[in-house]
Amino acid sequence: MSTDKNIATVLAHAGGSPDPRTGAVVPGIAPATTFARGTDYALPSPGHLYSRDDNDLYRQAEALIARMEGAEETRLFASGMAAIAAVFRSVPQGAAVVVQSGIYWGTTVWVRKFCKRNALALVECDTSDPARLSETLEQAAADLVFIETPSNPTLKVTDIEAAANAAHEAGAVLVVDATASTPLVCQPMKFGADFVVHSATKALNGHSDLLAGVVSARDASSERWRLIAEERHDAGAVLGSFEAWLLLRGLRTLSLRVERMNANALAIARFLAGHDKVERVLYPGLETHPGHDIAVRQMSGGFGSLVSVLVKGGAEDALAAAGRLQIFLRATSLGGVESLVEHRYSIEGDATGVPKNLLRLSIGIEHADDLIADLDQALSL
Known part of the structure; x- marks a missing residue:
């Protein structure tokens, strides 16, 4: 579909319909987990080896979300927490992370446990105060800064541009959980964020019938993005085909x-x-x-x-x-x-x-x- 279309039009057509082969106006579901090779042992369709990564519905939904975010690449995960976990697993052992205080409690609990198990120094900070974040980063030597804006449930707003500048000056990457706003309302990468996560369970799907998460990267050539994508493939926190189809259906009315x-x-x-x-x-x-x-x-x-x-x-x-x-x-x-x-x-x-x-x-x-x-x-x- 032409790139000059308004994103609402692109979403309504699921990023590409009708199907060029059948004319179907709704994407088909291919539940296969593996793909047969020819007599010469070649794969008949390049990029289709095993469905942990090789799923056309993933790719269609990921392309839509990446376009909304202004990202180079996006990966779907089995839940919002699986997406967040993949990001934190890219942090080197012994490093420090700065995490916004007062965010979604499920994130806070998991991050605290993960950092304790993996010898990561965790500093929690009210990032809605730019001066406090800068001061914290001067002392923490952080590898990663994680913010949520607006925060859940107190709806504090963090200045993404200021947070990105402070993080980058300290040698850290900035990760933004923008679940509460959606990419149609806020695109953190425009303000310098390196990665954006969403619980796609929420507004991206919008029908309370699906668990899913996403991570998007501003620079798909970075080593950290390679680690995050590897985590999705190797650890297997993936969606099923039907779940990916449900997400695409939800995105059409987003x-x-x-x-x-x-x-x-x-x-x-x-x-x-x-x-x-x-x-x-x-x-x-x-x-x-x-x-x-x-x-x-x-x-x-x-x-x-x-x-x-x-x-x-x-x-x-x-x-x-x-x-x-x-x-x-x-x-x-x-x-x-x-x-x-x-x-x-x-x-x-x-x-x-x-x-x-x-x-x-x-x-x-x-x-x-x-x-x-x-x-x-x-x-x-």
């Missing part, structure tokens, strides 16, 4: 879903900011958010579909409000077409410092008026 979800999220954040039962709203699209100006600079077309709200009172008040919601589903995840609510303290406990009255809202594609009415009745009773 632009529409992101547009609707972001618009809904901003409307809901503005409503909640004026509600008398709300202590504070955490959303980078609000002018009152401390990272709003940075978000405006590095995000386009919206500010993501994740909104966190501090309910007046404590954990009991937040849980009671969540229990009264009728459209929002009480479930763990984000980025799907259905709106979800999660009481993060119930998931994380005391270890993270997450406020006991925080509700994380994943905003879906329902009508904004219905979602606002649901929140209003749940908070007002």
Whole structure:
């Protein structure tokens, strides 16, 4: 497909349809794990040896995501955590890593355990403060800096360009988890990031029926990218063909879903900011958010579909409000077409410092008026 097309058009056609052989407007699924050789022992189709890497659906989805990211290459993984694990396994033994504090708890827990087992020095830092990050890097001699922006669940915004400059000056690479924004809203490589990861389970797929992850590289010739790609192939954290097909199906509607979800999220954040039962709203699209100006600079077309709200009172008040919601589903995840609510303290406990009255809202594609009415009745009773 011509490279001058708008990305929404490219996505709608799954990066290349109809199929040139059959005319099918939907990509086919090839579940084969291996490929027969001819009598001369040559492979009839170059690049098809074994499906751990050799899967045309992987390549089609990877090409779409790489194009959105402005990356040279992308690799799919079996989950977002598998993608993150592959990145951290590229760090040399005995090296140091700087990881943003207050990010997705699953990432934090895994990284702490991994660094302890592998003699890596781990420094956790509030990277939304550029001065603190620079100071940390002056002391840490880090190999890798990992940030998440906007962060989950407190939605702090890190200046990607400032983080990239600080990381590169210290001789480190910058990895950005941009799951909460999607590549249609933020392309970290434009601001100097070396690698971008996503839990494709979330908005990239968008239908709450798939586990997948991705890593994209700005420079596909780097030794680190070779190690990450090797990790996918050799350790085998790959998708099945059907899962890759589901991801492609989800990507075809990504632009529409992101547009609707972001618009809904901003409307809901503005409503909640004026509600008398709300202590504070955490959303980078609000002018009152401390990272709003940075978000405006590095995000386009919206500010993501994740909104966190501090309910007046404590954990009991937040849980009671969540229990009264009728459209929002009480479930763990984000980025799907259905709106979800999660009481993060119930998931994380005391270890993270997450406020006991925080509700994380994943905003879906329902009508904004219905979602606002649901929140209003749940908070007002």
